[in-house]
Amino acid sequence: MQVLKNKHILVGVTGSIAAYRIPDLIRSLQNKGAQVKAIMTKGAQAFITPLTLSALTRNQVYTDIFEFHSEYPIIHLNLTDWADLFVIAPASADIIAKLAQGMADDLLTSAALGCPRPILVCPAMNTRMYLNPAVQRNLNILEKLGFHLMKPATGNLACGVQGQGRLPDIEDITTWIESFFFPKDLKGYKVLVTAGPTQEFLDPVRFISNRSSGKMGFAIAKIAAARGAKTILISGPTSLRPSYGVEFIPVVSCAEMKEAVLSLYEDVDVVIMAAAVADFRPCYVSQKIKKTERLNLELEKTEDILFVLGQRKRHQLLIGFAAETKDLLKEAQRKLQQKNLDLIVANDVIQPGAGFESETNKVSLIYRSGARENWPLMSKEAVAMRLIDRIKRILCRIC
Numbered sequence: 001m002q003v004l005k006n007k008h009i010l011v012g013v014t015g016s017i018a019a020y021r022i023p024d025l026i027r028s029l030q031n032k033g034a035q036v037k038a039i040m041t042k043g044a045q046a047f048i049t050p051l052t053l054s055a056l057t058r059n060q061v062y063t064d065i066f067e068f069h070s071e072y073p074i075i076h077l078n079l080t081d082w083a084d085l086f087v088i089a090p091a092s093a094d095i096i097a098k099l100a101q102g103m104a105d106d107l108l109t110s111a112a113l114g115c116p117r118p119i120l121v122c123p124a125m126n127t128r129m130y131l132n133p134a135v136q137r138n139l140n141i142l143e144k145l146g147f148h149l150m151k152p153a154t155g156n157l158a159c160g161v162q163g164q165g166r167l168p169d170i171e172d173i174t175t176w177i178e179s180f181f182f183p184k185d186l187k188g189y190k191v192l193v194t195a196g197p198t199q200e201f202l203d204p205v206r207f208i209s210n211r212s213s214g215k216m217g218f219a220i221a222k223i224a225a226a227r228g229a230k231t232i233l234i235s236g237p238t239s240l241r242p243s244y245g246v247e248f249i250p251v252v253s254c255a256e257m258k259e260a261v262l263s264l265y266e267d268v269d270v271v272i273m274a275a276a277v278a279d280f281r282p283c284y285v286s287q288k289i290k291k292t293e294r295l296n297l298e299l300e301k302t303e304d305i306l307f308v309l310g311q312r313k314r315h316q317l318l319i320g321f322a323a324e325t326k327d328l329l330k331e332a333q334r335k336l337q338q339k340n341l342d343l344i345v346a347n348d349v350i351q352p353g354a355g356f357e358s359e360t361n362k363v364s365l366i367y368r369s370g371a372r373e374n375w376p377l378m379s380k381e382a383v384a385m386r387l388i389d390r391i392k393r394i395l396c397r398i399c
């Protein structure tokens with residue numbers, strides 16, 4: 001699933017110190033299948049060279065409105081005709097002011113003024129500059145003029161200050177761009193996704209958990225958000241970072257996950273429980289257990305969150321995951337009935353390429369009606385995309 005495959009992205013680079021991160025953005029977009037061309041202002045060339053971006057884009061980098069190019073005789077108009085999206089990143093305070101005024105005194109500003117495609121502006125500058133009322137006023141003007149804006153991130157700035165003004169993470173800019181090309185067919189819906197394992201502590205330093213990486217649930221949350229849903233992701237501990245646009249609630253134990261899910265349940269339209277919630281928890285002791293020859297752990301059953309959700313279900317569409325190692329479809333069918341689900345996604349976690357930790361998954365779907373679908377081995381993002389397609393179909397039938 002490559003929504004950026006063969007998309008044409010024109011990147012406009014300006015004179016911000018964050019220009020040094022643009023080669024990574026170009027690589028990231030290319031890895032997703034996009035074709036990239038670049039324009040650089042004179043200011044940008046004080047930070048990185050056109051040669052770097054030419055080598056990466058495998059295209060000429062355009063810097064001068066008065067230079068003639070036979071492939072683009074009227075360079076400032078032809079380049080934006082080529083583009084599906086124009087991304088100005090990093091956008092300096094200077095370029096933001098010029099765009100707000102409609103100035104066209106170089107190639108980048110002239111291209112923006114004549115651009116028939118949407119333009120994304122990613123400001124990056126020192127915090128004092130960013131918060132300056134003149135810059136804020138100019139950003140407001142850009143918003144009113146229909147530019148898309150990504151807010152800068154907060155963190156360590158090149159000038160040694162901590163604050164807002166950093167160019168957002170390249171992964172976040174890439175996700176924004178990918179999301180832009182998705183249909184917004186879940187707009188107006190609220191989707192709650194759970195992911196990852198839970199950790200059940202037996203003493204202050206030890207816990208029992210499982211091998212879930214969280215990749216499946218994080219991918220579902222990313223696609224739901226990209227398709228316009230207000231998306232909340234509740235996850236146990238993983239090494240993953242939630243996608244741009246996803247509201248994130250980290251939890252540790254089954255009890256915490258249950259509390260978080262139930263507090264939001266009334267308010268959401270769709271719940272997708274992709275988390276591998278622990279079925280058992282040890283009895284907790286408050287001091288570290290001392291080393292002994294043998295330790296017998298007593299485990300008690302945790303609360304079945306999916307079962308509780310099924311009991312309390314009213315307007316919500318409830319989707320569960322069944323991770324099994326034996327009798328997959330029989331077990332999944334049983335869970336679907338017992339937990340009052342609308343749909344269950346079953347995966348045999350010991351099959352090669354499926355289940356925990358892997359980048360791919362091979363799943364079967366069982367609907368309430370008894371209908372089944374067996375999907376081939378796919379990337380987890382592709383599974384997420386198809387799953388959201390099916391959910392959309394069910395939602396359309398309900399509406």
Ligand SMILES: Cc1cc2nc3c(=O)[nH]c(=O)nc-3n(C[C@H](O)[C@H](O)[C@H](O)COP(=O)(O)O)c2cc1C
Nearest residue numbers: 014015016017041043044092093094095124125126
């Ligand atoms: C070391 C250094 C770092 C700079 N970093 C930024 C920055 O991060 N953001 C910004 O808006 N301006 C920054 N500037 C100022 C711009 O480079 C300057 O306003 C320039 O005129 C911008 O030109 P352009 O918008 O045509 O690319 C920096 C200048 C220097 C010397």
